[in-house]
Amino acid sequence: MPRANDEEMIRKIKNQQAKLTARLQRIQARRSQAFRKKDARGKILIGGAILAALKKQDVTEAGVMKILRTYLPQSRDQALLQELYGFPFQVTEEAAEEQAPTQQRQGQG
Numbered sequence: 001m002p003r004a005n006d007e008e009m010i011r012k013i014k015n016q017q018a019k020l021t022a023r024l025q026r027i028q029a030r031r032s033q034a035f036r037k038k039d040a041r042g043k044i045l046i047g048g049a050i051l052a053a054l055k056k057q058d059v060t061e062a063g064v065m066k067i068l069r070t071y072l073p074q075s076r077d078q079a080l081l082q083e084l085y086g087f088p089f090q091v092t093e094e095a096a097e098e099q100a101p102t103q104q105r106q107g108q109g
Helices: 004-055 061-071 076-087 093-108
Strands: none
Touching: 004 061, 061 076
């Protein structure tokens, strides 16, 4: 038959384990969020550098378009870039319509 002290010790250790697990999850979530912020900023900086190079004609539009078509194959993404920056994509009507709600939300803000 287990002793009362053993039961109490098990309860305390399980309680500590639960607290440590919660603390670990908070730390991991904070670390993950920090990485996502840095990653997003890095992508924004790359995009900004490419747009600046295009404006100064340091890179060819054809070269950038080849990259965008290769790595952004979804027509909704292409439609957004066409809308924002005038990139010459062959965008379907359906993809263009998906951007319409975005325009409406921005106008209401």
